[in-house]
Amino acid sequence: SRGRGFGRGRDRFFSSDYYPYPHRPGYPWAPTLSREDEVRMLKSEADALKRSQKEIERRLGELEKEE
Known part of the structure:
Protein backbone atom coordinates (compact mmCIF):
# COMPACT_ATOMS: atom_id res chain seq x y z
CA SER A 1 0.00 0.00 0.00
CA ARG A 2 1.18 3.52 -0.71
CA GLY A 3 1.83 6.09 1.97
CA ARG A 4 0.28 9.50 2.02
CA GLY A 5 3.53 11.44 2.29
CA PHE A 6 3.00 12.96 -1.17
CA GLY A 7 6.35 11.70 -2.46
CA ARG A 8 8.45 13.57 0.05
CA GLY A 9 9.79 10.57 1.95
CA ARG A 10 7.26 11.02 4.71
CA ASP A 11 4.59 8.77 6.07
CA ARG A 12 0.90 9.59 6.21
CA PHE A 13 1.46 11.52 9.44
CA PHE A 14 4.05 13.78 7.72
CA SER A 15 6.89 12.38 9.81
CA SER A 16 10.15 11.35 8.21
CA ASP A 17 11.48 9.51 11.26
CA TYR A 18 9.90 6.60 13.03
CA TYR A 19 9.74 6.96 16.78
CA PRO A 20 6.83 5.13 18.35
CA ILE A 56 21.79 42.24 0.83
CA GLU A 57 22.14 46.03 0.56
CA ARG A 58 24.69 45.66 -2.26
CA ARG A 59 22.34 43.38 -4.18
CA LEU A 60 19.39 45.70 -3.62
CA GLY A 61 21.48 48.54 -5.04
CA GLU A 62 22.25 46.47 -8.13
CA LEU A 63 18.60 45.61 -8.66
CA GLU A 64 17.46 49.20 -8.19
CA LYS A 65 19.97 50.40 -10.81
CA GLU A 66 18.53 47.93 -13.32
CA GLU A 67 15.05 49.45 -13.04
Whole structure:
Protein backbone atom coordinates (compact mmCIF):
# COMPACT_ATOMS: atom_id res chain seq x y z
CA SER A 1 0.00 0.00 0.00
CA ARG A 2 1.18 3.52 -0.71
CA GLY A 3 1.83 6.09 1.97
CA ARG A 4 0.28 9.50 2.02
CA GLY A 5 3.53 11.44 2.29
CA PHE A 6 3.00 12.96 -1.17
CA GLY A 7 6.35 11.70 -2.46
CA ARG A 8 8.45 13.57 0.05
CA GLY A 9 9.79 10.57 1.95
CA ARG A 10 7.26 11.02 4.71
CA ASP A 11 4.59 8.77 6.07
CA ARG A 12 0.90 9.59 6.21
CA PHE A 13 1.46 11.52 9.44
CA PHE A 14 4.05 13.78 7.72
CA SER A 15 6.89 12.38 9.81
CA SER A 16 10.15 11.35 8.21
CA ASP A 17 11.48 9.51 11.26
CA TYR A 18 9.90 6.60 13.03
CA TYR A 19 9.74 6.96 16.78
CA PRO A 20 6.83 5.13 18.35
CA TYR A 21 4.97 7.21 20.89
CA PRO A 22 6.12 8.03 23.63
CA HIS A 23 9.72 7.33 22.60
CA ARG A 24 10.41 10.51 20.67
CA PRO A 25 13.94 11.88 20.89
CA GLY A 26 14.49 14.77 23.27
CA TYR A 27 17.08 17.47 23.20
CA PRO A 28 20.49 16.24 24.27
CA TRP A 29 22.20 17.82 27.23
CA ALA A 30 24.45 20.67 26.23
CA PRO A 31 27.10 22.25 28.44
CA THR A 32 26.68 25.93 29.28
CA LEU A 33 29.10 28.36 27.71
CA SER A 34 31.52 30.36 29.77
CA ARG A 35 30.99 34.11 29.75
CA GLU A 36 34.02 34.61 27.47
CA ASP A 37 32.90 31.91 25.05
CA GLU A 38 29.40 33.38 24.86
CA VAL A 39 30.79 36.88 24.20
CA ARG A 40 33.05 35.47 21.47
CA MET A 41 30.17 33.53 19.91
CA LEU A 42 27.81 36.52 19.96
CA LYS A 43 30.44 38.83 18.43
CA SER A 44 31.08 36.29 15.69
CA GLU A 45 27.36 35.99 15.01
CA ALA A 46 26.97 39.78 14.93
CA ASP A 47 29.83 40.07 12.42
CA ALA A 48 28.26 37.42 10.20
CA LEU A 49 24.92 39.24 10.30
CA LYS A 50 26.60 42.55 9.38
CA ARG A 51 28.31 40.91 6.39
CA SER A 52 25.01 39.40 5.33
CA GLN A 53 23.24 42.74 5.64
CA LYS A 54 25.93 44.46 3.54
CA GLU A 55 25.57 41.79 0.85
CA ILE A 56 21.79 42.24 0.83
CA GLU A 57 22.14 46.03 0.56
CA ARG A 58 24.69 45.66 -2.26
CA ARG A 59 22.34 43.38 -4.18
CA LEU A 60 19.39 45.70 -3.62
CA GLY A 61 21.48 48.54 -5.04
CA GLU A 62 22.25 46.47 -8.13
CA LEU A 63 18.60 45.61 -8.66
CA GLU A 64 17.46 49.20 -8.19
CA LYS A 65 19.97 50.40 -10.81
CA GLU A 66 18.53 47.93 -13.32
CA GLU A 67 15.05 49.45 -13.04
